[in-house]
Amino acid sequence: MTWTTVAKFDELPEEEGVCVVAEGRKIALFKIGDEVFAIDDTCSHAEAQLSQGFVEDCAVECPLHQACFDLRTGAALSAPATEPVNTYPAKVEAGAVLIEL
């Protein structure tokens, strides 16, 4: 388990997702206030990028079929998804965003 720098905090948009690739994995980053959350970018229901989704109340809504996922836990909050997505620990240090893979 290693911490990897994946983005600069200042360059992340507010309340929107960004897709980064780390160790071959597509990961969606979300900046909510002072915090950053990292989850798998691919929806557990269909082939869709959660980083393109609509963010509200610390949840992201999949752009394809509006399944919602909790950014903290990855849990599927609404149909049509039933399976969670992976989450990754994330932190901000000296302006850099790091996630643990």
Added chain:
Amino acid sequence: MSEAQESMTTERKWPELGPCRVPAWVYTDPELFERELEKFHYGKCWNYVGLECELPKPNMYRRNFVGGRPVLMTRDAEGEIHVVENRCAHRGSPVCWAQQGEVKDLTCPYHQWTFDMAGNLQGIPFMRGAPRPNPGMPKDFDKTKHGLTKLKTHVHEGTVWASYDHDAPDFNDYVGPDIIRFLDRILAGRELRLLGYSRQLIPCNWKLYFENSRDPYHATLLHSFFTTFGIYRADARFNVTPQPGGHEYIQSFLDPSLRETRSDVTAEMKTLKEGFTLEDMSVVTPYDEFEDGIISSLQVFPSLFVQQHGNVLALRHILPKGPQSTELAWTYFGYATDDDEMKTRRLKQGNLVGPAGYVSMEDGEVLAQVQAVVSQNPATQQIVEMGGRDNIGPAQTAITETLIRAFYDFYRREMNL
């Protein structure tokens, strides 16, 4: 379309003799055909859509039709059966294209609108717009109002029925106590097992097929296989019984001794051949599994004939495809308790029916021929007098056309003709 086929419904007048005459225009008129679908299939009727055992697991679906409209019979994750229209609420594409399947949800291939197994709209790609800040769907678009069209659904002893009218009467009231009793004779308390399907497209109006199936008279004459092997003969005992609401049942009492016998009745039948036999007589030697000696067929109007010929259990689903085209979808079934011998017996006797069956093949052919003739002269009339011009009551003989008269008596009232 020829001139003869153009609609003249407004000028149509039924022959004065009533139900013992059928005017040939009922087999060709396209406007009449559309009115029939509206009235019979999309109205307060219960239509057959399948067997529960066709969906053995949750999240399975199977396609079928109600009248001309494509529908899906589905089983949700909790095991409940639903029937929804196979028409995407968005732009009218069929949602499911395969005949049957096991899926996570129902997703239309055209724009990937996604519905749950009960037809509720779950997701619309790019509903929030893409790329942002393009607007996407209007903010007030309400997903709960744009699901697949849901049909009222009823499961009766493993058979699945649907109605477009959510105020349709209770299924048991719709079919009536006699039909329920004879349905339950072969369905109640049984776990059904699917044995297979066959389909045939007959170039005829659906009512010609109805007449044929409600006509035990022809069965003793056209179908030499029946008479030769004593399965279905005019000198057997029959119950031929019209029911209210367009339903009916026919029962004959199997008497294997008739195979060896000629009588005054059979002497008139040119189709009865003496001395014929089969290498394997088990095809025509049913086992009396219901212990009542009865061969039974019944109709649940407007979509299904339920048939028990010996040990053949078959559902004939009538799908009107056009004024002059009818699809007949056969479903063969048995019981979970059948041993291999019984299963083999059912499959073997199944050779009697279906598009290439020793018996049913002749129906498809004769109806295609009749359609070709009557469509060329819509002003002609069919004679339906066997058993009495005005008699639309039950008969104890196969030599009767009472069920055809009873059908047209019902039909004329429903269609205001």
